[in-house]
Amino acid sequence: MSTVKLSIIKPSVNNMTARVFLRAAGIPFSEHDVFGQTRQPDFLARNPAHLTPMIEDTGLPKGALWESCAIMQYFCNKHGLEQFYPKDPAKRAMIDSAMFYLIGTFYPYLARATYPMLGFPQYPGEVGHSEADATSKETARKAAVEALAEPLEVFRTFYMGDAPFIGGDKPSIADIRLAATLEFLAVIDYPLPDWAKRYVASMEETLGAAYSEPAADVRGYISYVKSKPA
Ligand SMILES: N[C@@H](CCC(=O)N[C@@H](CS)C(=O)NCC(=O)O)C(=O)O
Missing domain, CATH: 3.40.30.10 (Glutaredoxin)
Structure with a gap:
């Protein structure tokens, strides 16, 4: 192969x-x-x-x-990795929905909220990418930070419900996408709700080095960014 x-x-x-x-x-x-x-x-x-x-x-x-x-x-x-992506159409649809919801709704808020701190470029057409002054850019960034809470809560209440993961008892590909995404929120010291902290910890515990090794690169970069003078 x-x-x-x-x-x-x-x-x-x-x-x-x-x-x-x-x-x-x-x-x-x-x-x-x-x-x-x-x-x-x-x-x-x-x-x-x-x-x-x-x-x-x-x-x-x-x-x-x-x-x-x-x-x-x-x-x-x-x-045929059914443990990460169930074959049953209804169960699979939930995983797909969670991933589309993340990419289409949650991630754009998260990018607007964190990219300025990460030193990443923002997208054309957004305030952060425009010629607007620093105060206007920060107002827009803060609006994005505020917008994060609602979709984040939807992952817990709708996609996870009483289960520990979107995938149920085991992490699915939607869980890998969500947990990795939440890592960026450390750069703005976002007050993650307790369930989300426990969720990321469970993902890391369940996946072990498969999670920790790539996470170390993201966390290392965030530490580096935060250590730089403002
Ligand atoms: N929705 C895409 C986003 C991919 C993306 O934005 N990749 C960025 C890094 S975070 C990139 O490769 N940028 C390099 C470039 O545009 O030249 C995904 O989930 O893979």
Whole structure:
């Protein structure tokens, strides 16, 4: 079996998601740090969206695949990893819904709330990316911080309910996506509710080094950013 090639940027939780998943699923892969290389001609030829995580695997129609959730879905489908992505259509729909809700609703708030502190660029059309003054940018950032609480609570009340994970008794790919995402909130000292703290701790305890090793890169970057003078 040819080895999957995973291209990553270490401080990113989008990348942490794929890194945790491939380790937890026991899929053989080689990891390549492409920090600073995503807009170079060789990378763009393979991935015109210049996004990481990216996998390259034989059999993919275009050779490469990006989007963290699509990467996890692909490997679960390919290897029948039902423990992470149930086959039952109704159960699978809940996992898909949680991931779409994260990417489409929760993550944009989280990016607006944390990217300025992380030193990451914001998206065109947003106040943080505009020529607005620092006060206006901070007002917009704080609005995004405030908006986080409602979708966060939806993950607990709707997707998890009485179970410890979105996947029920065991972490699913939606849990890997959510736990990794929550890691970024440390950069703004976001007051995570107790259930969310316990949830991330359970994810780490359950997945072990598969979680801790990629998490260490995100946490290390956050510590570095927070240690810099404002
Ligand atoms: N929704 C995507 C987001 C991917 C993304 O934003 N990747 C960023 C790192 S966090 C990236 O590779 N940026 C490099 C670039 O745009 O050149 C996912 O979940 O994979």
